[in-house]
Amino acid sequence: xxxxxxxxxxxxxxxxxxxxxxxxxxxxxxxxxxxxxxxxxxxxxxxxxxxxxxxxxxxxxxxxxxxxxxxxxxxxxxxxxxxxxxxxxxxxxxxxxxxxxxxxxxxxxxxxxxxxxxxxxxxxxxxxxxxxxxxxxxxxxxxxxxxxxxxxxxxxxxxxxxxxxxxxxxxxxxxxxxxxxxxxxxxxxxxxxxxxxxxxxxxxxxxxxxxxxxxxxxxxxxxxxxxxxxxxxxxxxxxxxxxxxxxxxxxxxxxxxxxxxxxxxxxxxxxxxxxxxxxxxxxxxxxxxxxxxxxxxxxxxxxxxxxxxxxxxxxxxxxxxxxxxxxxxxxxxxxxxxxxxxxxxxxxxxxxxxxxxxxxxxxxxxxxxxxxxxxxxxxxxxxxxxxxxxxxxxxxxxxxxxxxxxxxxxxxxxxxxxxxxxxxxxxxxxxxxxxxxxxxxxxxxxxxxxxxxxxxxxxxxxxxxxxxxxxxxxxxxxxxxxxxxxxxxxxxx
Amino acid sequence: xxxxxxxxxxxxxxxxxxxxxxxxxxxxxxxxxxxxxxxxxxxxxxxxxxxxxxxxxxxxxxxxxxxxxxxxxxxxxxxxxxxxxxxxxxxxxxxxxxxxxxxxxxxxxxxxxxxxxxxxxxxxxxxxxxxxxxxxxxxxxxxxxxxxxxxxxxxxxxxxxxxxxxxxxxxxxxxxxxxxxxxxxxxxxxxxxxxxxxxxxxxxxxxxxxxxxxxxxxxxxxxxxxxxxxxxxxxxxxxxxxxxxxxxxxxxxxxxxxxxxxxxxxxxxxxxxxxxxxxxxxxxxxxxxxxxxxxxxxxxxxxxxxxxxxxxxxxxxxxxxxxxxxx
Numbered sequence: 001x002x003x004x005x006x007x008x009x010x011x012x013x014x015x016x017x018x019x020x021x022x023x024x025x026x027x028x029x030x031x032x033x034x035x036x037x038x039x040x041x042x043x044x045x046x047x048x049x050x051x052x053x054x055x056x057x058x059x060x061x062x063x064x065x066x067x068x069x070x071x072x073x074x075x076x077x078x079x080x081x082x083x084x085x086x087x088x089x090x091x092x093x094x095x096x097x098x099x100x101x102x103x104x105x106x107x108x109x110x111x112x113x114x115x116x117x118x119x120x121x122x123x124x125x126x127x128x129x130x131x132x133x134x135x136x137x138x139x140x141x142x143x144x145x146x147x148x149x150x151x152x153x154x155x156x157x158x159x160x161x162x163x164x165x166x167x168x169x170x171x172x173x174x175x176x177x178x179x180x181x182x183x184x185x186x187x188x189x190x191x192x193x194x195x196x197x198x199x200x201x202x203x204x205x206x207x208x209x210x211x212x213x214x215x216x217x218x219x220x221x222x223x224x225x226x227x228x229x230x231x232x233x234x235x236x237x238x239x240x241x242x243x244x245x246x247x248x249x250x251x252x253x254x255x256x257x258x259x260x261x262x263x264x265x266x267x268x269x270x271x272x273x274x275x276x277x278x279x280x281x282x283x284x285x286x287x288x289x290x291x292x293x294x295x296x297x298x299x300x301x302x303x304x305x306x307x308x309x310x311x312x313x314x315x316x317x318x319x320x321x322x323x324x325x326x327x328x329x330x331x332x333x334x335x336x337x338x339x340x341x342x343x344x345x346x347x348x349x350x351x352x353x354x355x356x357x358x359x360x361x362x363x364x365x366x367x368x369x370x371x372x373x374x375x376x377x378x379x380x381x382x383x384x385x386x387x388x389x390x391x392x393x394x395x396x397x398x399x400x401x402x403x404x405x406x407x408x409x410x411x412x413x414x415x416x417x418x419x420x421x422x423x424x425x426x427x428x429x430x431x432x433x434x435x436x437x438x439x440x441x442x443x444x445x446x447x448x449x450x451x452x453x454x455x456x457x458x459x460x461x462x463x464x465x466x467x468x469x470x471x472x473x474x475x476x477x478x479x480x481x482x483x484x485x486x487x488x489x490x491x492x493x
Numbered sequence: 494x495x496x497x498x499x500x501x502x503x504x505x506x507x508x509x510x511x512x513x514x515x516x517x518x519x520x521x522x523x524x525x526x527x528x529x530x531x532x533x534x535x536x537x538x539x540x541x542x543x544x545x546x547x548x549x550x551x552x553x554x555x556x557x558x559x560x561x562x563x564x565x566x567x568x569x570x571x572x573x574x575x576x577x578x579x580x581x582x583x584x585x586x587x588x589x590x591x592x593x594x595x596x597x598x599x600x601x602x603x604x605x606x607x608x609x610x611x612x613x614x615x616x617x618x619x620x621x622x623x624x625x626x627x628x629x630x631x632x633x634x635x636x637x638x639x640x641x642x643x644x645x646x647x648x649x650x651x652x653x654x655x656x657x658x659x660x661x662x663x664x665x666x667x668x669x670x671x672x673x674x675x676x677x678x679x680x681x682x683x684x685x686x687x688x689x690x691x692x693x694x695x696x697x698x699x700x701x702x703x704x705x706x707x708x709x710x711x712x713x714x715x716x717x718x719x720x721x722x723x724x725x726x727x728x729x730x731x732x733x734x735x736x737x738x739x740x741x742x743x744x745x746x747x748x749x750x751x752x753x754x755x756x757x758x759x760x761x762x763x764x765x766x767x768x769x770x771x772x773x774x775x776x777x778x779x780x781x782x783x784x785x786x787x788x789x790x791x792x793x794x795x796x797x798x799x800x801x802x803x804x805x806x807x808x809x810x811x812x813x814x815x816x817x818x819x820x
Binding site for chain 2: 189190191192193194209210216217218
């Protein structure tokens, strides 16, 4: 059985991916998990792994092509089976006989009768794959096709490779017959579909644990975890967006639009490509944030003399080139621990809390902006933060960020101090609720004991989504952060 | 709060008696409501207190006395019309559906029909196919009628009082198997608003929407589910019209799974309506198809063994909810 190589969706706002380079050539033998191509997705360049072992063929995407996510770009054929195009005509011969009947598959000499597993009573504790009698080869093939062996029924009770392949084909037939279209419809619950779309995950890549192998919410990565720990690079998908017809591209609708659903209409992809995917994503996300999240801004000037002293000390002690940014990441994380209420998202009318203190850092690139994330920054020492920050920034600039590097952020720091900016107002990075804009450190006149004194200060501007935060909560957080900056030693006590 | 307990039947009687004392326009009419105190003994004593002018026995003539009730309501009275078995509402359909439900609208609001049709639902009483049906879906279908389904003694009193005070025609279905069930009922005056569902038991994993007789059954099933680690939320709409759609949707959104249990016939029934309300309102939150459980689609058998199989039980509700949760 061939496996389709599809353009992956790793980001919610992603509609297309650019094929940068084929690592493997048509006709090459590939192993499951081996990199076969480089894809430039939104924000990052990733290596595409082979979904199955076999021979790479039917390559339809050329290097430089922009392909809608979800589209097949190549096929990995089983070395032992004949080539079958993704829209192969075989389904015609396997179409269900009669109308309305549950489609079944006539046994093809293997003695196996794949059936749709009955749902309901007695099925509560189905056999796990460990207890299923299946040949090692059958297990391997099942894994390659994301088939749960519990759903494969055979007359003998023992599952062979042919049984698995027949089951895969029956699923394909069911899907095709049900839709009348050429594509495969993945069985999935509405909730699982929504989760997958929100997280930019292709349902076809998932193994379903539901009836007939349907993907359930728990099968979607991060969905199974308690609310609030999921990756945050996606924006909420509102029901309105799901029911309205797709607007024209570039209209700046909410970032939830599109998701992992394959999109048609890429005829204007060429003009978009000139901008670059990173820039386009930035444009869409910022427009969505600015137009949907009511912003307010809290400004505070903080004295940084002690912060400077701490920096010198930290550098001397660790021997590492720690920066003000590293200190800020550490202090912001500590302030979030004190005021976890800022690490939230406004989603479908409720406020979602995010327990993990994952701090994002805006990094300017030549062609846009990315926000790599320092995960659990509250648990890291300065040395670790510095090392992680250095690695992330270097890889961001080299275009080598992995999806995990940019997922899960609950708060963002944007520092333009190095450009001589005194203060600025940042746009909230959705679905986060707040972003901290950091201006330069410079000597300013401030009152000390009733007299003007010249001391280094820094202006912090906290931008908040007023749907998820109010002024008092934002101010308390900013106050805690200011206290930590002015008296950083309190963190150590 | 009073810890006083009444049976479901006593709660109904207390509601009617209190309303009759409060409002001289309220009267009771039907078969065997006076001297016999009703075949289910729910009205014993009322004729002694209020006399035969206000507690009126009729011949076996449902269309006739239902029509008397509608006419009395149109001309300013507030009748409680007793239809002994829910199966007999088939005989009162024109009075309910074409007259009571329509008069207010067709008169441009000039006529009100503040009538209460009091009747029963529920099987397993060995009363055979013509005395065991739960036909509340029939009237829930008709605009202009309100339909209340008390699920216990507390609801029996509160919903009856609300029904009598409502200016619209109300059909109230009492579960005939629950008349001897006891529960806390406050003394004195209280009402239960129509169109407000009640969460009878909070839970996380599955929502069981249950009406009337199926509320205690579902609460029992929820206990069984708890033993296998499934946290079930049981919610009682209390009125099928007006229907508290949002509460049902919110609960299903919370748990991702919904099972709707009602003693009416399953096909084209209350379960179908509620399931579609949930399907429309909670679609993107559902992790499984909404499951319905109603009475089996057969005339209710007289054989006790067979009859018991036709309605959902604690065990079957438990099994269905467990299957929904795939555990």
